Amino acid sequence: MNRFEGRKVLITGAGSGIGQATVLRVLEEGGHVVAADIAEAGLDKTRAQAAEAGTEARLSTVTVDISDEESVRENAGAAIGKLGGLDVLVNAAGILDSRHTETMTLDFWNRIIGVNLTGTFLMTRQALPALLATGKGVVINFSSTSASFAHPYMAAYAATKGGIQSFTHAIASEYSKRGLRAVCVAPGSISSGMTHNPGLPDDTDFDLLAKLSPALGKGFAGPETVAGAIAMLASDDGAFITGTELRIDGGTHM
Numbered sequence: 001m002n003r004f005e006g007r008k009v010l011i012t013g014a015g016s017g018i019g020q021a022t023v024l025r026v027l028e029e030g031g032h033v034v035a036a037d038i039a040e041a042g043l044d045k046t047r048a049q050a051a052e053a054g055t056e057a058r059l060s061t062v063t064v065d066i067s068d069e070e071s072v073r074e075n076a077g078a079a080i081g082k083l084g085g086l087d088v089l090v091n092a093a094g095i096l097d098s099r100h101t102e103t104m105t106l107d108f109w110n111r112i113i114g115v116n117l118t119g120t121f122l123m124t125r126q127a128l129p130a131l132l133a134t135g136k137g138v139v140i141n142f143s144s145t146s147a148s149f150a151h152p153y154m155a156a157y158a159a160t161k162g163g164i165q166s167f168t169h170a171i172a173s174e175y176s177k178r179g180l181r182a183v184c185v186a187p188g189s190i191s192s193g194m195t196h197n198p199g200l201p202d203d204t205d206f207d208l209l210a211k212l213s214p215a216l217g218k219g220f221a222g223p224e225t226v227a228g229a230i231a232m233l234a235s236d237d238g239a240f241i242t243g244t245e246l247r248i249d250g251g252t253h254m
């Protein structure tokens with residue numbers, strides 16, 4: 001399949017997990033990709049994997065902190081300019097950390113909101129002029145099963161994912177007449193950097209947490225599972241899908 005031939009795609013969180021898998025998938029399907037991440041070491045690994053797959057020529061990388069307005073304006077803005085336009089933005093960058101809510105500091109709360117929710121806004125705002133210029137731009141945002149199903153200790157994280165869902169619905173309707181589609185993926189139980197270290201409290205009630213384990217006994221899936229769904233949603237195969245979310249959790253929540 002060459003669904004991204006001639007298309008320009010910017011993917012954040014591209015140095016690890018789902019973002020990285022999505023970079024490799026879009027390259028494999030013929031796209032030109034800018035891989036963006038705060039972590040240069042992660043971007044080096046992504047570049048090495050693209051080289052192994054023989055798709056490196058269509059990849060460029062940019063270091064950007066999505067929670068920082070200036071970094072987004074300068075670094076992401078320059079990357080979009082260099083690419084000469086943008087067809088798809090994939091807002092995969094995010095952080096997960098967990099606390100008891102009663103001892104959650106404002107700094108902790110603001111850190112999670114700043115990256116996940118504000119970062120999604122800042123990147124989307126930066127990309128919108130280029131996306132709207134194509135007349136069929138696509139934004140893929142990252143919600144989570146935590147937006148709709150209880151995730152103890154993750155009140156800040158879950159709040160960002162609910163907010164991202166609402167943000168996505170708003171821009172999907174606001175720009176639909178200008179051809180923009182905006183869709184959320186809502187993954188759960190995907191093996192990645194953040195799920196290897198979710199930062200759970202020492203006294204975590206694992207019986208309570210067990211409610212989150214896959215009901216179908218499938219365990220954690222690889223990030224390429226989500227990348228495949230994103231490739232469908234962001235390509236013309238997803239042409240009639242907008243203002244909604246696709247849950248990708250192996251049946252953990254039904």
Ligand SMILES: NC(=O)c1ccc[n+]([C@@H]2O[C@H](COP(=O)([O-])OP(=O)(O)OC[C@H]3O[C@@H](n4cnc5c(N)ncnc54)[C@H](O)[C@@H]3O)[C@@H](O)[C@H]2O)c1
Binds near residue numbers: 012142143189190
């Ligand atoms: N893994 C899961 O089960 C799961 C479930 C639901 C939602 N998600 C969402 O999927 C997305 C991808 O996460 P993942 O699971 O691949 O985790 P991951 O930790 O492997 O990847 C996240 C990437 O985001 C980057 N990042 C963090 N802060 C950044 C910043 N300020 N600016 C730019 N880049 C930054 C990190 O460096 C990292 O490369 C996230 O939005 C996450 O919330 C994941």
